[in-house]
Amino acid sequence: MWQFFHKLGSPKWFFGIATRLMPWLLWGGALLLFAGLVWGLAFAPKDYLQGNSYRIIFIHVPSAFLAQSVYVMMASAALVTLVWRMKLADVFVKAAAPVGAVLTFLALFTGAVWGKPTWGTWWIWDARLTSMLILLFLYFGVIALGAAISDEKSSARAVAVLVLVGVVNIPIIKYSVEWWNTLHQPATFKLTEKPSMPMEMWVPLLLSVLGLYLIFGWFACLRMQTEILIRERRTRWVKELVQAEGN
Amino acid sequence: MASDARVRLRLAHEAIGVLPAMKAVFLRDLKTAFRQRQDLLNPLLFFVMVVSLFPLGVSPEVSFLQQAGSGILWVAALLSVLLSLDHLFRHDFDDGTLEQLVLQPQPLFLLVLAKTLAHWVLTGLPLVLLAPLLGVMVHLDGNSIAVLCLTLLIGTPVLSLIGAIGAALTLGLRSAGVLLSLLIIPLYIPVLIFGTGTVAAATDGAPVGGYMALLGAFLVLALTLAPFASAAALRISLSNS
DSSP: OHHHHHHHTOHHHHHHHHHHHHHHHHHHHHHHHHHHHHIIIIISOOBTTTBGGGGGHHHHHHHHHHHHHHHHHHHHHHHHHHHHOOHHHHHHHHHHHHHHHHHHHHHHHHHHHHHHHHHSOSOOOOHHHHHHHHHHHHHHHHHHHHHHOOSHHHHHHHHHHHHHHHTTHHHHHHHHHHHSOOSSOSOSOOSSSOOSSOHHHHHHHHHHHHHHHHHHHHHHHHHHHHHHHHHTTTSHHHHHHHHHHHO | OHHHHHHHHHHHHHSOOHHHHHHHHHHHHHHHHHTSHHHHHHHHHHHHHHHHHHHHHTOOOHHHHHHHHHHHHHHHHHHHHHHHTHHHHHHHHHTTHHHHHHHSSSOHHHHHHHHHHHHIIIIIHHHHHHHHHHHHHTTOOHHHHHHHHHHHHHHHHHHHHHHHHHHHHTTTOTTHHHHHHHHHHHHHHHHHHHHHHHHHHHHTTOOOHHHHHHHHHHHHHHHHHHHHHHHHHHHHHHHHO
16 A cells, blocks of 8 residues: 555656556547537437526536536645645646636536526626636636746645645535525536436436546646656656657 | 753743744734834725725716725725735745744744734724725715624734735745735635625625624634644745745
8 A cells, every 4th residue: 555655656657657547548538428428418308498508517517527626636636745745746736727727617618608598697696606716716826826936846835735725615616506595506416316307317417527537537647747757857767768759 | 862851941941932922923023014104004095095996987976886885995905905915924034034933933823823913903904994984985874884894804804814825825936916916816705705795784784693703704714724824835935945
């Protein structure tokens, strides 16, 4: 167990594992996402009230789900950075932050597109939307602080502190629809309860959420590999690797 | 070994207690601040000027100002606290005082708490005292002004405490000012929402107890957790320089 933990701290070891893992993540994710989206967008039954416009949830819910989930993952990694000073944890935070920001933006954007025909407005300052907007700002802050500090170690720890401070927003987002009486409906998608929608809608939604998770994993691995190559560019294994690729 | 232990014991005796140390830091910050009076006045002037922009820039109608007044005052107070945060650690960072504070035997987070409280007394408290005057200028009624001052009294310490984290994180960076705002504003939004929500409820004649309790909860949360984050951030920034 501890040996595994120590190995995980080694960029070289992670680089190898990621290379082997990435095809699985990419193709698994693409397959699931494709199946979920095609099923959801083309074959799932119409909603009796909203007609076809509800179908955007097959993009909206997975991206919103991931947007919060990525932040929680980053917060866990930030804790690891502060406690064990593990370099890879910081590499993950730096790699995941822009992806998280894009997912948050996607969730807000698809929400707006859906809100226009359903609520009659692109944007409303209700609790869920506002807290997601704050999440987007937090991602921007993390990216900006990471870029502003040139020293690698200080940058890692400063960003970790900021990510951990921002984590207070996550429960606010999650429970905003339950604490306040808002326009945004309560969570559509829960793994712990019996779904309130028919199975033909729920299963494709589940597939797209899982697919997006895998795609995120692939993307995170890719970005982490890039970051590792940049940081370890002076080490022998990176030089050998690059030379082998070049030939 | 024995002499080592004795030395440590003597050091522990010579070190002053935690509370006297906090008091010393607090009073020192007040004293140095009063030697630079203009720096104390600037955030207040900024507060007054920003508030006066709204009637001129948006609408001087009494009905608009009554509705938006509390929000305007809160946003202006928030911005002036934000602008003053840069001073919180900057001077002490430049002249090396901060390094001495980190080396003290007393826990750093308590010394940081003392510094933050001094910052609040120097910026937040004057804003609260100035708020009734500006409240009258934006046509708030007496009850709303009283509630507004109370929310600012509970809310501005939260702003100082959260802001200290950002000030500590951006210490010694280029273009720290803009970055500081970028990091801190998202964390200020909940305080702003509940601060203005309280006054809006009071204007509508609704009970404000629940809102006040939530603001109080923010204060307790910030008071207990923010100093730890600020202290950690200070250590990081100092190891960077």
